[in-house]
Amino acid sequence: MGGPVRWEAFTHANFSRWLYIHEHLDDLTRSFSALAIAALLGVAMCAAAAMIRAPFFRAIVGLGYPIAPRSRTETLRLALLYLVTYTLTLIIPYSIPGEGIAFQVAGLATLVIALVLIFSDYVVVFEDLGPWQAIKRSAVLLRAGWIPVLLLFATALLLWQIIYTIYGNYYDQANGVFALFPLSRLLVQSLVTTILDVVLIFTYDHLRKI
Secondary structure: OOOOOOHHHHHHHHHOHHHHHHHOHHHHHHOHHHHHHHHHHHHHHHHHHHHHHHHHHHHHHOOOOOOOOOOHHHHHHHHHHHHHHHHHHHHHHHOOOOOOHHHHHHHHHHHHHHHHOOOHHHHHHHHOOOHHHHHHHHHHHHHHOHHHHHHHHHHHHHHHHHHHHHHHHHHHHOOOOOOHHHHHHHHHHHHHHHHHHHHHHHHHHHHHOO
């Protein structure tokens, strides 16, 4: 945003990144360089998390599941799906002012949309369907097993809240940021995400065979 890039400022902003983006959305969209840097750092963080998660995933499920897109078509389909997903669940809600009922309604709508889309990327990969067909297929699977999926979804939200609270207390009280602490958060989040992914994939496998 025009200032020097410092480790502590970056880790603080990364921890509360959606709040940060929400507060600075106008500035980010007006500055191509700031938006480009934010996107580049976001991709770097995603890549780092994926590299941490890959061996954990392989250790749990073995070699039977892909850890990366297997073709250009699959890559394009996933990219389009994620474009729609993140537009609906992140870009649109966080473009709404944080004060007022509209943001609260958007937050609730986001949870519903996330539930409907919960199996969509698995459908693209394992059933070789396009984004729109994958979304419809995900809704059908959700209807068939909504109780376990809802329990898993609620568990995921609870775990993320616990992690956010634990690390948030540190960021709020610390005068400086110990370098290994953000890395430990990345590791913890990767482990939790991997476990949730594995359970969700097995749930998807079970539901599609019913």
